[in-house]
Amino acid sequence: MATALARGCVQSGLVAGEDVLAADPHEEAKQAFAEQVAGAQLVDHREVLAKANLIVLAVKPQVMPEVLTQIAGDVAERHIFVSIAAGVTLEKIASQLPPQTRLVRVMPNTPCLIGMGVSCYSLGPTALPDDGKAVQKILESVGQAYAVEENKLDAVTGLSGSGPAFVYTLIEALAEGGESSGLPADLAGELAAQTVRGAAEMVLTTRKSPSELRNQVTSPGGTTLAGLETLKEQQGAEAFRAAVTAATKRSRELGKS
Secondary structure, three states: OHHHHHHHHHHOOOOOHHHOEEOOOOHHHHHHHHHHOOOOEEOOHHHHHHHOOEEEEOOOHHHHHHHHHHHHHHOOOOOEEEEOOOOOOHHHHHOOOOOOOEEEEEEOOHHHHHOOEEEEEEEOOOOOHHHHHHHHHHHHOOEEEEEOOHHHHHHHHHHHHOHHHHHHHHHHHHHHHHHHOOOOHHHHHHHHHHHHHHHHHHHHHHOOOHHHHHHHOOOOOOHHHHHHHHHHHOOHHHHHHHHHHHHHHHHHHHHHO
């Protein structure tokens, strides 16, 4: 995700590649970052803190405490820290850094990798309005961005953060249904993915509700109605609602651990 954000910033002209600094304890990860972000400098975390103003904490939730311990002594007033660690609250991050450290918490999603992501962010109590504007620009370089209250970020994680995996499962199931009905596997996969893509664009472009669009393509006694009735019998929609709820719950648990 850090690679996607950095690449988006460079490609959109927000920053020059040589102004991007990357630190990672794993050499392979650093090299992969450099291959994707032209001109990026590979350094250690101390050099990042010495030279950068805005720092993205793109680490796993379970290693965040260790990372914060390592950097706390080098934090300066000019720094803005942007965390994309799922479930890790602003309060928890602030507790390990100097008072008045400017913090922003973000939940992006993997379609940022192709410039079609959707992200939500929340400013910490000591962050400045311009910090929010800077983060908004970064996130909009890889998709859409929305400011929300922090208490909404766990639900954002459950919906848009984990949601791509749920949609991939839907695409996979549609393709398997097509294949079992007689279509070649590669064609079924293309039809399933393009159908989901087109349906999403219909919602976004027409601004009509999914239920309204669904009704427009559902005729009495028709094929769509037969499929929808089976989905209802199999509790298909409920399974997706439950998946979002479970992912949201897990995000909250990560914040408490």
